[in-house]
Amino acid sequence: MATLDDKGRAVREALHAGLEHILDAAQAHSALVLWDREYAATRPNALIEYVNDVAAALALPTRQRHEVRMALYRALLARGIDPTQSRSGAPTPPAPRAPVEGTAAFRIFRSVALGVFDGVRRPGASASGAFIAALTRRTPGGGLTDTAQRALETWALQHDDDGYFRRLSPAEYAPLTHLIYVAACEALGPVGADRLFAQAITQAEALPEAAEFPPRRLL
Amino acid sequence: MGDHVQKKRLPQLVALALVPGTASAATLEAPADIAWVCVSAALVFFMQAGFALLEGGMSRAKNSTNVIMKNMADLCFGALAFWAVGFGLMFGLNSSGWFGSSHFLPETLSGGDSVFLLFQAMFAATAATIVSGSVAERMRFGPYVIASVVITAGIYPLYGSWTWGGYFGGQGWLGAMGFIDFAGSTVVHSIGGWCALAGAIVVGPRLGRFGADGSARAIPGHNLPLVALGVFVLWLGWFGFNGGSTLAANADLGFVLVNTHLAGAGGMVGTYLTLTLLNRPVLMTTTVNGAVAGLVAITAGCATMPTGFAILTGLVAGPVMVLGGALLERLRIDDVVGAVPVHAFCGAWGTLAAGLFYKGDLFNLGRAGVQLIGIGAALALAFPAALACFWLLRISIGLRAATLHEQRGLDFTEHDEIGYPEFQKDLLHGGKG
Structure with a gap:
């Protein structure tokens, strides 16, 4: 059984890589x-803060800071370490969510996407890793841009980083949802992905915004 | 007494098995024979319903209509293609031994020959429809139809001409060598199975079917009672498939039908024993497929095999199917209904068994060698030809449904309707476009 020190070493190796x-x-x-x-020793889960400090210390441009952050997440996931979990292995408690701003379409999309992200994390790091890898590997299509794909990858890793998506038009959420579906299929299999999506859609249908933007428009 | 009867009728059955074309030409004059072959053609037609139920039930609800549409297309496009080209290519004057060259677009056939055409058109559709189960849930309908026409008008009749050719004169080269395939373990089932393998390889697995580590993920069918009902219907149809291949309504039918029935039963038992010995769950879907595997295997030798060996042939088909299915999964080939192990692998096994267990001449290695040549010729023709066909379709008009269509289901995206509108709301798009 891996000890906390073993895990600390594994994290350091992943960061190094x-x-x-x-x-x-x-x-x-x-x-x-x-x-x-x-x-x-003291803040092994503060990955975003660490990357920001690294970027400041090395004077990295924004794009490179993003690349460093993604590389660290990928390296951790590749070693079976979920970067969103604490050293003890317990899931980090979700931060209290502030009232969400944005259009009804965005709030519905956000609800569905976060539902799927949470569901993909549940089976463990290997599923999360496969999910992120699929988001990255799949060629964007159906009007999806490279930037949108990268933003989705970042959001899937850090669930509070949804700024890019707030300004999209309602029609732009469907291809993003499809990319999430494809990645969920690769991570969990189509049966698990269908189940997860059905749950996420049902949850979103309970939101007041669903009257203005029915979640099924994302499918 | 039973032995005596069997010895008396053996020469007739052997004659049928070796040169079915000649035998049929002689026998399809009597009204009783014509009536029996008509009934058999109807039974083989009904097998399409069996395939539709089996394949539709094994696929997810969102693709069930699409699967059934493909079965219907095999029957209809296949009938037209076989009438226009396939029949002449398979049974026309075969001077070279490699293909028939007369009776294309036949319009003035005699009554007996018309019945023969009808019966054979059902066989052609059967060969093509094997493919639909293998490539279900991700191949587009249009390209599938084109492939189905290529199979019924080209691949299937070409191989058939080598084996059963010469109805209107001449003889196929495999038939001349003494290759035995009474009702089509290889001619129909393996040919269809090899085409199915090619299709499954070119179109690729369903989205998420295999994990990144290569592990296979089960994608359960939406209606397992339909699967079982489909197998019962297929089994019923097989009495026409094998029984009708005698092309004569006489006492020999009983022998053929008993062998057929017992081998089907043996296939189910062999599958059950295999799953139990391997400590695997005894899945209904696998077990009933075992019965089909037994039926496929006995199709070549049902007229020439002692009944005990017919049962053995069916029993062995069980493990052949189970292990063949596992092999495909290991190779990451997604075969939705197990069409390749059932039809290609068990068809090959049954064809070999027909040579090994030949009544009165058991374990004749020369005969087994001829059977192996026939099996190899089927693989050498059908697999690369189908591979080329599917590959050309892929690079020209596209073969694979978009992932968005896989998500929504091919029922909705290809046909604009769904199989179960009252129960399929969860993942249905709110409006097209």
Whole structure:
């Protein structure tokens, strides 16, 4: 059985691999020193904060900061570590959600997407990893842009990062939902994905916004 | 006494098995024979209903109508294609031994020959419809129809001409070698099965069917009672399939039908024993497919095999199907109804068994060698030809349904209607477009 120290070592290895994938050796070393000094012992789950600190310390442009963050998430998932879970393995309690702003279509889409993201996390890191990998690998189609696909990947990893989606038109949510469905199929199989989607749609139908934007329009 | 009767009729059955065309030409004059073959053609027609129930039940509700449409297309497009081209290619004057060259678009056939055409058109549709179960839930309807026409007008009759050719003169090269395939374990079932394998490979697995680590995920069918009913209907139809292949209403029918029935039963028992020995769940869907596997296997040798060996042939078909299905899963080939193990693998096994268990000449290795040549020729013709056909369709007009269509179901996206409108609301798009 893996101990907490084993897990700490595994996390460090994953970060090392992720950093080396994006940064040069000296930058990756500096970033790891920062991890060991400021985060490893006291804040091992504060990945977003860590990436922000790394970006500030190395003066990384926004795009590269995004790439570092994605690389770290991917490296962790590839090693079976769910970055959204605490060191003890217990799921991080969801942060209290502030009232959601945006159009009815956005709020319905957000509800369905978060329902699926949560459902995909439930079976464990391997399903999450397969889900993220599928989001990345699938070629965008049906009007879906590369930017939208990247934003979806980021959102799936950090559930509070939904800014990109607030400004989309209602018609743009359906192809995104389809991409989520395809990724869920690859992660859980079509039976699990159908079940998860049915639950997420049912939940969204209970929202007041459903009268204005029926969730089935996403399908 | 039973032995005596069987010995007396053996030469007749052997003659039928070796040169069915000649035998049929001689026998389809008597009214009783014509009536029997008409009834048999109707029974084989009814097998299409069996395939529709089996394949429709094994697919998800959102694709059930599409599967049944494909079965219907096999029957209708197949009938026209076989009448126009396939019949002449298969049974026309076969001087070279490789293909028939007369009786295309036949319009002036005699009554007996017309009945023969009707019966054979049902066989052609059966070969084609095997493919639909294998590629269900992700192949578009239009390209499927084109492939079905290619099979019924080209691949199936071409191989058939090698084996059963010469109804209007000449003889196929495999038939001349003494290849035995009484009612089509290879000619119909393996040919259909190899085409199904090619289709499944080219179209690829259903979305999410295999995990990233290669593990297979079960996608249960939507209506298992329909699956079982489909197998019962198929079994009934098989009495026409094998019994009608005698092309004569005489006492020999009993022998053929008993072998057919017992081999089907053996197939189910063999599957049950295999699943139990392997400590696997005894799934109804697999077990009833075992009966079909037994029926497929006995089709080649039902007229020439002692009854005990017919049962053995059916029993062995069970493990052949179960292990064949596992092999396909390991290779990440998605065969929705198990058409390839049932029809291709068990058809090949049954054809070999027809040579090995030949009544009065058991385990003749020379005969078995001829059977292997026939089995190999079927694979060598049907698989690459179908592979090329499906690949050309894929690169030209597209073969695979879009993932969005897989999500919504092909019933809705291909035919604009769904199988169970009162019960399929969960994942249905709110409005088209």
